Amino acid sequence: MVGAGGAGLMGALYAARQVRTAVLSKVHPLRSHTGAAQGGIAAPLGNMEEDRPEWYVYDTIKGGDWLVDQDAAEVLARESVDAIIELEHLGMPFDRTPEGKIAQRRFGGHTRNFGEAPVMRACHVADRTGHMILHTLYQQCIRAEVCFFDEFFVTDLILDGGRVAGVVALEIATGDIHVFHAKAVLFANGGAGRIYKVTSNALSLTGDGMALVWRRGLPLEDMEFFQFHPTGIYKLGILLSEGARGEGAILINDKGERFMERYAPTIKDLASRDVVSRAIYREIREGRGIGGRDYVYLDMRPETINRYRSAPGGRTVTAEYLQSKLPDIIEFARVYLGIDPLKQPVPIQPTAHYAMGGIPTDLDGRVVRDGNNTPVEGFYAAGECACVSVHGANRLGTNSLVDLVVFGRRAGRHMAEYCRGADFPPLPPEPEAYTVELVERVRNGGKERAAPIRAELQETMQTYVSVFREEDGLKTAISKLNELRARYENIGIDDRGLRFNTDLVEALELGSLLDVAEATAYSALYRTESRGAHYREDYPKRDDQNWLRHTLIYRRGREVSFDSKPVVITHWPPKERVY
């Protein structure tokens, strides 16, 4: 298992029951970014009000603007209940209802009866749901005596004759390079939010898994779809959970208007994230940002919630209640802005949050190499680095956690079965050669440094490849990225030592960022329509005639090429998307 967040640990827990399993992670497992997820994990348990799996399937498909593979969404919804119950049995300390059941709250895009009104579907532990999932899974892995290689940075995928034979990794503490010979490998190494300047993502989220796969000639799917979460702390990008709006918080502009009423008349502030983020930028563009500037307010003061009757069922909330349900985000505002959100509104802006695209897989997490779903033998992916595709063009809040539990588990299970029936593939000669050469080149490299190149990359992506996109800007971004890649050829580092060389790690991570940024920008230029999180100002309409298909992008030397994969439609033909 490469990566020790929710997907990697869930996979490990299942695989370790049947076969010898090792987990490699570039950070200690408890530092993984699953731990930063806040508001909830969905399942139609119906603990608070009526809910049905088919409503959840529909919401997920509509949230993804019909680019979701519907068979995957059905698996997600069907298995979510069992997965949440399993988490509870493993020790997850969910918040509880008065009857002692798992408590649920509203979240963006999750509705009753196919869009009628918000539904309470998100199971949660205050606003640290991801933290508790991560710890619960790690705890159970400790109990199962799973073998961990902490702070091992995977630098290469050993792929020989179409079959995966292991990985190469740099042991950060010593600088040693190791070859891990394996019958099967699961990539669960997370997202790439650091391609943007303002992001909710950890500094470690540099898309290493996606980049390695791409370098080895395999495709990435739907990379043009990158989610901007509506409510990041202004300038810092730190996430303020959608759970806040689930509890009744609202967005307001400079005129004090609850502007989401205009953009999503039915579910307002709880529309899907792409819709809300675009609305915020429209308000800002039209001069209704706060004081004419580039932010709006998230207002979670109890008096506001009570005035708008925006809490579930229009009930009255108190400061104490909000404090118990959203303690962490309240503290973030206090620490980083010096603002008490129970007394003042909080300045927010959309923040780069989640890659809907990634390494294409089938429903068992097997990585596929083309539009016909041909699997790569022994290779699996799950979680944010993967694209199954259950999020389509825009992920619903809570669905990343459901995804990693449901598909991490399926991948772990399938992988173990596969390993039991397979022999070790032979290792190619000198599998470490690429890594050794790469590390030597960086260590003895030239005058360029990672930080300025990375900063320019992030600025470029933020300016041209964010919420609004158009052809000229995307072309500018691509030529800038080419220029940065040329500079990266001369990358060097200050730290020439072997021991815990994070200067080296950052330089290698920049290589990943360049790959992922490139895949994102090229894919965004390729898709000449607007769908979900991908909004082209020069093609503002969704175009099902030409674009109801997944993008596959390949790298061929210096060039990129495209292929496509059909969208799986089971019961829900595309229709207009209104909230």
Add this chain to the structure above:
Amino acid sequence: MKVKLRVQRFNPERDPRPWWAEYEVEVEETDRVLDALNHVKWYLDGSLTYRRSCAHGVCGSDAMRINGVNRLACKVLVRDVVAEGRGTITIQPLLGLPVIKDLVVDQEPFFRKYRQVLPYLINDEPPPERERLQSPEERARFDDTTKCIMCAACTTACPSFWANGEYIGPAAIVQAHRFIFDSRDRAAAARLKVLNEWFGVWRCRTIFNCTAACPRGIQVTRAIEEVKALIRSGKIK
């Protein structure tokens, strides 16, 4: 504003002993101390070494001694600490764990203690088809200790731990507390047995350094006292 960072550095590959490096950096007063460190690493000296990840106080990577106090570098702002040292911020690695390099310490001894307390839910009764029921009151009983991010700020701030590195330490006790007081768990006795050993809870002298150091605001000393009281009560065998 300009601040001076005084950072304790040590690379055992090269340095006979730890030494102090000083860096002048231009920062906003609302910047995190981590931003100042990043500025040094990214633009002045790439060899400066520390762990960091989420940068907003939830992953637990960057606990360090800042002006002599254990804190997360990403959860303390420059403006909050700059006055303490009249424009200088002093940064050292956590005490009591071997230094690997600069501000990076070897966490393995710390996690070994974590593993000693059986830090996972143990209940081998066949589970119900749906969730186990737990009342909000039962759930609240251990809420505080579920917040722990295992950053090690508490344990490495504890004088009893400094005096004897075998002491299991506050973080491991917090983790044990989280399960001992969970109504769904069945292994309290096994955990209390570990914590009643010579390296267990009785080495705590209620100094409260752990509580002061916790970046998650956990009432660590209270949790330790609750464990002590439960052992003393003899209720669980």
